[in-house]
Amino acid sequence: MNKPVDRPLRVGIIGGGIGGVALSRALMLRGIECHVFERAAAFGEVGAGVQMTPNGVKVLRALGLADPLAKVGFLPQAMVGRNWRSARELFRTPLKGHCPELYGADFYHVHRADLHAILSSHLEKGGATLGVRCVSVRDEGDKSVAVFDDGTEYEADLIVGADGLRSVVRDALWGAETAKFTGHMCWRALVPVDKFPLPYVSPDSSFWMGPHGHLVTYYVNGGKSVNIVAVNESKDWVEESWNKPSSREELMAAYEGWHPNIIELFSRTENVYKWGLFDRDPMTAWSKGRITLLGDAAHPMLPFLSQGAAMAIEDGYVLAEALAKYGRDIPAALKAYEIERLPRTSRVQLEARERGRTYHLPSPWAQFKRDLAYRWREWMNPNAVGIQANWVYAYDATTCAERFGKTAPVQKAVTA
Ligand SMILES: Cc1cc2nc3c(=O)[nH]c(=O)nc-3n(C[C@H](O)[C@H](O)[C@H](O)COP(=O)(O)OP(=O)(O)OC[C@H]3O[C@@H](n4cnc5c(N)ncnc54)[C@H](O)[C@@H]3O)c2cc1C
Numbered sequence: 001m002n003k004p005v006d007r008p009l010r011v012g013i014i015g016g017g018i019g020g021v022a023l024s025r026a027l028m029l030r031g032i033e034c035h036v037f038e039r040a041a042a043f044g045e046v047g048a049g050v051q052m053t054p055n056g057v058k059v060l061r062a063l064g065l066a067d068p069l070a071k072v073g074f075l076p077q078a079m080v081g082r083n084w085r086s087a088r089e090l091f092r093t094p095l096k097g098h099c100p101e102l103y104g105a106d107f108y109h110v111h112r113a114d115l116h117a118i119l120s121s122h123l124e125k126g127g128a129t130l131g132v133r134c135v136s137v138r139d140e141g142d143k144s145v146a147v148f149d150d151g152t153e154y155e156a157d158l159i160v161g162a163d164g165l166r167s168v169v170r171d172a173l174w175g176a177e178t179a180k181f182t183g184h185m186c187w188r189a190l191v192p193v194d195k196f197p198l199p200y201v202s203p204d205s206s207f208w209m210g211p212h213g214h215l216v217t218y219y220v221n222g223g224k225s226v227n228i229v230a231v232n233e234s235k236d237w238v239e240e241s242w243n244k245p246s247s248r249e250e251l252m253a254a255y256e257g258w259h260p261n262i263i264e265l266f267s268r269t270e271n272v273y274k275w276g277l278f279d280r281d282p283m284t285a286w287s288k289g290r291i292t293l294l295g296d297a298a299h300p301m302l303p304f305l306s307q308g309a310a311m312a313i314e315d316g317y318v319l320a321e322a323l324a325k326y327g328r329d330i331p332a333a334l335k336a337y338e339i340e341r342l343p344r345t346s347r348v349q350l351e352a353r354e355r356g357r358t359y360h361l362p363s364p365w366a367q368f369k370r371d372l373a374y375r376w377r378e379w380m381n382p383n384a385v386g387i388q389a390n391w392v393y394a395y396d397a398t399t400c401a402e403r404f405g406k407t408a409p410v411q412k413a414v415t416a
Contacts, residue, residue, distance in 0.1 A: 008033045009327060012146050012156035014134045015163035016043060018112075019295025019312025021120040023160060025063050026320030028122050035154065036123065037146065039133040039163075043116060048188045048273075049220040049227025050112045051205060054103035054393040056310030059317045060119075061105060062398040068118040073108035074219045076205045081374060081386045084210025087259045091374040091386030095205070102383055103393040109205070109227070111190075111220040115309070134163065137172045139289030158330055159291045160319065162312070165278055167297035173288050179278040182302055184356060186231040186277060187251045189269040194224040198268070200261045201226050207359070207387065210258060211367075214359040216306075217265065226265065229303065230255065231277070233360060246274035277302055279353070282346035287334040294319060299345040304355035305389055307348050314397040315341055321401050336404040340397075348392060355387060 009032050013020045016038030027034045052060070052073065060069050081090035095107045120128075133149040137159050144159040161169020165179055193201070205218045215230040232254055248269045255262060279300045286293040295312030319337045326333035361367050377384045384390060 009158075009323065010034065010156045011323070012037065012144070012154045012159045014137070014146055014159065014161050014169050015167075015295075015297070016040075016120070016123075016128055016130070017162060017164055017295065017312070018116060018119065018309045019297075019316055020160075020162035021116065021123065022059070022063070022313040023162060023294060023316030023319060024127060025119055025122055026317050027323070028127070029063065030320055030324040032320065032323055034127065035156075036128040037132050037134055037148065037154065038128060038130050041131040043120060043130070044113055048112050049190070049218060049225075049229075050110050050115055050309050051216075051218065051306035052108040052110050052115065053306060053310055053389070054099050054105040054107055055395045055397070056313050057105035057108060058103075059310075059313050059397050062317065063119070065118050068121075069108060069110070069115075072114035072118065072222060073106075073110045074203075074221070074223050075106055076109055076218060077203050079205045079207070079386055080202065081207045081209060082259075083371075084208050084214075084258050084262075087208075087261060090209065090371045091378050093378075093383065093385045098383060099393070102390075104396060107205075107393075109218045109220050111225070111227075112309075114221070119313075134168050137161070137169050137291055139291055141289070144290035157290060157328065158323070158333075160294050161291070161297045162294045162316075164296045165300045167293065169291065170293055170297050173291055173293070174283070177280070179280055179300060181236070182277045182279050182353070182356070183233055183235065184231055184277040184302065185234045186229055186275050186303075187246055187254070187272055188230075188275060189228045189251070189266075189272045190220070191226045191228065191265060191268045191270075192224060193219075193226055196268075198226065198265060201265060208258070208262060209359045209361075209367075211362040212360050213255075215255070215262065228265065228269065231304075231356075231359075243273055243275040246272045248272055250274075279349065282349050283342075286338060286342070290330050292319070292334050292337065299349050301345075301349040302352040302356055304359065305348060305352045305387065305392060307352065307392060311345050311348060314395075315345070317397045318400045322404065325401060325404055340400050340403060344395065351388075 011034040013036045016036045075096045077096045079093040099107045136147045143155050146154045161167050208215045213232040220227045252266045286298045294315040318340050322333040322336040
């Protein structure tokens with residue numbers, strides 16, 4: 001008979017991005033031992049904003065982060081769809097003051113570095129090793145092992161690949177498969193506005209929709225900067241890297257002819273970065289033995305529903321709850337995790353792709369029909385989110401334990 005193991009459950013997390021640190025915090029709160037391994041020498045990244053929608057905020061609150069989030073976040077008044085050339089409003093969905101009642105939490109805009117800092121504040125006391133790259137993982141039946149580029153190994157009851165779009169853990173489990181370039185690239189930039197306010201940038205989540213492209217502007221840093229995500233269709237992404245420095249001139253040239261407010265905002269940018277947007281098809285399983293995936297490693301998606309970080313945070317919470325419930329029964333915990341998370345993340349992946357098509361319609365007739373549909377839906381229900389994301393925001397990962405052991409409701413996926 002196997003001797004019972006008397007040491008606490010131990011989890012190794014590969015990747016200290018948003019999903020990895022969210023999982024680590026959720027495990028820490030449940031007294032489950034874990035360690036994060038991050039290849040970067042320091043936490044931090046290219047300045048960019050993140051829309052943290054109510055579904056993500058519910059988890060952040062359950063992780064004890066409501067106050068720090070309120071300090072660094074910005075509450076947008078509304079989500080507003082606009083015509084690229086005329087700035088005419090296509091829809092206006094009220095957010096500030098409405099989301100708590102509708103979805104149980106606020107809708108925030110945050111700087112990604114601020115979000116990462118609050119999610120990882122517990123790691124100041126240890127619990128993470130930086131500057132180590134995982135090169136492979138293996139399952140040994142009674143334990144799993146992560147191998148690093150410095151030759152060291154880490155043994156755990158469970159290894160979680162939270163190592164992003166180009167996940168080594170995913171390749172080791174399911175075979176290497178190149179992420180697909182989606183035919184979209186985007187520019188990201190932040191414009192500081194605390195010294196020179198820009199009255200024409202409204203305090204909303206503004207979606208400007210044009211032929212073959214769209215862009216989103218919103219305030220972050222508690223209102224001190226405007227974040228720009230400008231997406232364009234593009235046949236090829238010739239760069240090896242998936243992001244690279246660009247320039248204000250290149251950005252302005254790509255949006256020539258768009259509304260003067262956009263051009264004026266772009267003229268204030270300094271550090272502009274260009275990204276190729278890649279994704280993968282939904283998977284049917286993420287886990288093998290004592291190894292699983294989380295966040296972009298499991299379900300990379302286009303940012304058109306603003307959900308990649310929120311999905312990674314939800315994953316982290318649900319996985320920690322499953323481990324707290326099933327303890328050393330890792331297969332049961334991973335089964336509960338996948339039943340809860342796979343249908344939802346697959347649907348978000350596919351619907352995010354679909355939004356790319358709706359936002360970028362090239363023909364005036366198709367745009368007219370789309371804009372009429374926005375108006376009709378708004379007339380039927382003023383709270384219906386213009387980008388049709390009510391179902392995304394309504395979900396509450398923090399109640400997942402009530403659903404463990406039951407079959408997940410079938411979620412109809414939109415075919416891509
Ligand atoms: C243009 C754009 C806009 C976006 N806007 C939003 C938004 O508004 N809202 C939202 O919710 N999401 C948004 N996202 C998506 C979001 O940024 C990602 O989905 C999210 O960061 C995924 O988190 P993650 O932890 O899974 O992966 P990542 O954040 O990519 O973290 C992975 C980590 O693993 C590390 N790593 C990788 N390989 C290894 C290795 N071999 N060994 C050790 N460490 C490793 C990396 O260095 C990194 O720190 C946007 C994305 C883009 C591109």
